[in-house]
Amino acid sequence: MNRRDSLKTLIIGTAGAGLATTLPGCRTDGTDSNAGNADPNKLSDAELSYLTPKELDKVQRLRDQTFFTEHELATITALAHVILPANEYGSVEDAKVPEFIEFRVKEEEAWQLPMRGGLAWLNREANTRFEKDFRDLTASQQIEIVDPLAGYDHKIAERDRTQPQQFFGLMRNLTAVGYYTSPVGIKDIGYQGNQPNVWDGVPDEVLAKHGVAYEPEWLAKCIDQDTRETVAAWDEKGNLIA
């Protein structure tokens, strides 16, 4: 067991034990607890108990509304698959990206028209070129439509790009947010935090990889994590003596 692992044991064993009743389980990755339930419509009242009454009212109001039709949602789902294809961690559907987009577009009214118009444009394009809705196209046909929209000249401001480009840009951003904030995406990106930990510096191999090092004088000032549970005491001059 290296120092890092022993510190981890330390916190799980001490502070962690005290926390067990109040924390929602000390999760070791993003997949425990209610991970299966990233659907905004399925979060229970208990899971949303942190919201104030006014906030809960708003969530409930939004849930009671329907914005996209079934067909539009299927188009969103198909396009989200093109934007971030499934891999070993799961799919945009597992990440509840369509449900998330529906919720956010209901909340941000300024997105409603561009999204609706963009979806219609996408299906017009699909039907004109392949005589099928976008959702029913083959992967290569979908890419044929999407590819010219995806790239952009960064010197051209977003508002000056074509409507289909702007629509695709918004879909790409919403898909990325929805995916990477889900249990699927958190595993995909490899994020290790949001759990009790004892930070004890950047691993040596990472320092070496990026060509930086700790200065001994700086490190000497930092917390010795073996003393974190010892109650602090100072001398008259402010020097820590315990």
Add this chain to the structure above:
Amino acid sequence: MQSNTNAKVYDAIIVGSGAGGGMATKILSEAGLNIAVVEAGPYFDPADPKTRTQLKWEFESPRRGASTRFRPFGDFDMAYGGWDIEGQPYTAAEGTEFYWFRSQMLGGRTNHWGRISLRFGPRDFKKKDFDGLGDNWPISYEDVKPFYDRIDKLLGVFGTNEGLPNDPDGYFLPPPKPRLHELFYIKGARASNVPVYPSRLSILTKKINNDRGVCYYCAQCSRSCNVYADFSASSCLVIPAMKSGQGQIDLYNDAMVREVTTDAQGKATGVVYVDRNERREYKLQAKTVVLAASACSSARILLNSKSPVHPDGLGNSSGLVGKYLHDSTGASRAAFIPALMDRDVTYNEDGVGGMHVYSPWWGDHSKLNFPRGYHIEVWGGMQRPSYGFGWNAGDMNQYLGLTTGSYGEGLRKDVRKFYGAVMGFGGRGEGIPREDNFCEIDPNKVDEYGIPVLRFNYKWSDYEIQQARHMQQTFEEITDNMGGHVLGEAKTAENDYGLEKPGKIIHEVGTTRMGDDPKTSVTTPFQALHDVPNVYVMDGGPIVQQGDKNCTWTILALSMRASEHLIDSLKRRDI
């Protein structure tokens, strides 16, 4: 006696339960006083699993943590309120603007603040002596130092003793080690002769007593710590004071104070508040009143407390209540650092909730075109994917000479490549307080409780704009030194170099400034109203002049000092 009047006469009524009110609650109750704490919002304990957001994942919010009117810093931020509270408007005089952030809950804004705990230094109390601008404080660093020392030990703050002339040493817990982006910042800043030191945050890297837990490095202090490892006035002051039972504390929640009541001689007798649930008004009586509702809320209460003896509002014979309002200056920049691309994601880089390193002000004014200074805060690292993660992810390819606008596996690779390669700088500095920057009562508008609202009059001067320009130049230089590229639109004179609008930094102070002369100040050096000795102001209001620091540690130290003065005065029957 009206039926809505509580017959009990308290020793003190404390309005507000944030840093100032929380400290007053602790000190006054420990002296055995009977006190009423009147808080505009609900009860809040960071340890309560019902309201807790700490360690929640974005997918536990229906909007994945996006910001709303109710929580401008996102669903999990622990400040109920914001710049725009339904039913509680405020206005601004034509051609001026101010954004007023309020958090109404036990502990107030201390539940979500950045825990940046910087003492004002000796020079900060006497700046006029150096540049002739603004006014000196009537007190000096030496007057406040004993209280800073006590709150360091009482509440806990990590940092280091560096012997700097205007960033005093204290009683610090050891700081955490820098993260990778912070090591880059140290190098980049030093290359421009900008000094870097361990930051000073009121987060427990080590135990200070057996009542509070130790930081477990989730980087979420803005959600208020459920093991009390960061300082919030709720968890560290009001709740412990209520549990210790040394004094009698009655807590009134959802109680919006409208005014301070006075007797025929003009002495304060208590407060009137509106119960927000019943929408009915009540009176409380006390020997003393402590206003700690936040600088602008306390000014509003004073200005709304008109009586024959105090026709212009309580404590306002000088006409200065609401004047000299000033927020910290602030400007920010984000940067892409190619040397931080392709991160090794196999370790947890969360750290504490805030920066591990910072730069206190270093400038030499003989070479600068603006007065006063600022400190630099830094952020970055492999953070938890939150709302906005992956937004325009491929955009930064432009700096690598690659095409922008990936999708499919290309997008996935871009997101991974750039993860942890963006860092940011925030300059937080000192503006010059002016009499013509102020809040007053708007005669044409009331809030949903029938209370006349505030109208703000606030403009930045060229001093603050030039300071923001210097911030941007510094950020650009440091970014260059790291081989990086600054992001976002260019910061020019057209956009005031990114200077945040007044109020956006949420450090507003100065509305009831202290002084020796009742004609040029509202409160005494011990923070009692010159006009009404049994009313104290213990929030940011009495601050004469912000430093290039954040104000919370000073509000706490001054509240402790003023509370002890109040106790002495009561004992001596002076009030």
